[in-house]
Amino acid sequence: MANEGFFQQVYKVAAQIPFGKVTSYGAIANYLGAKGSARMVGWAMNGCSKSEIPAHRVVNRNGLLTGKHHFQGTNLMQQLLENEGIEVVNNQIQNFEKHFWDPMNELL
DNA sequence: AGAATGACGCGCT
DNA sequence: AAGCGCGCCATTC
Numbered sequence: 001m002a003n004e005g006f007f008q009q010v011y012k013v014a015a016q017i018p019f020g021k022v023t024s025y026g027a028i029a030n031y032l033g034a035k036g037s038a039r040m041v042g043w044a045m046n047g048c049s050k051s052e053i054p055a056h057r058v059v060n061r062n063g064l065l066t067g068k069h070h071f072q073g074t075n076l077m078q079q080l081l082e083n084e085g086i087e088v089v090n091n092q093i094q095n096f097e098k099h100f101w102d103p104m105n106e107l108l
Numbered sequence: 109a110g111a112a113t114g115a116c117g118c119g120c121t
Numbered sequence: 122a123a124g125c126g127c128g129c130c131a132t133t134c
Contacts, residue, residue, distance in 0.1 A: 006131070025116055029129090037130040038116035044131085045115055060116060067115030 006032065010044040013103045014053045020084040021101035022093060024061045031104040042067065056080040063096030 009032050017023055025038040025045075034040060038061075045067060048055035056077040060066045068077040068091055078088045087094035 026118095029116085034130065036117080036128075039114055039129065040116090040131050042115040043113090046132095048115090055115080058115080061118090062116095065115090070115055 006034070006040060007044045007047055010041055011048065011051055011053050013107065014045070014048060014055060014058055016103070016107055017054060017057045017101055018106075020086060020099065022057045022059055022063070022081070022086060022096065022099045023101045023103060024059060024063075026061050027100075027102050027104070028058070031102075031107070046070070054080075057084075057101075059093060059096075063093035065091040065093070 010028060013023075013028050013031060025041040026035070029035055029038045029041045032041070042060075045053075045055045045058060048058075049070060055067065056065075056071065058067070065077050065081070065088065068075070071077045078091060081088045081093065086099050093099065
């Protein structure tokens with residue numbers, strides 16, 4: 001493994017997501033300046049599982065828990081989100097915009 | 109060195 | 122309106 005680079009940035013932002021809030025890959029990518037590369041953000045999240053980064057708060061633009069399969073394998077991600085007061089149905093966040101946390105808007 | 113993949117996003121048909 | 126494909130940047134094989 002070489003320099004984390006983007007990893008470090010993604011971790012930093014993801015780690016700053018407040019309790020009961022969720023953000024999207026594109027938002028993080030946008031905040032990092034890679035606004036067109038949401039993929040690499042999600043890809044970077046691969047290391048989140050090994051880190052203490054609450055990746056369960058990071059979902060795609062649709063508010064869908066696309067990466068829930070990468071967690072422990074079941075509904076852990078959904079359970080965590082519900083535990084934070086976020087309504088999740090069928091791996092999909094309800095009121096996503098209500099729980100949406102924009103790093104470049106909130107954190108900046 | 110080139111090609112393939114990756115937890116996405118947006119555009120076009 | 123819905124569905125499908127392509128593009129972005131980085132990492133890895």
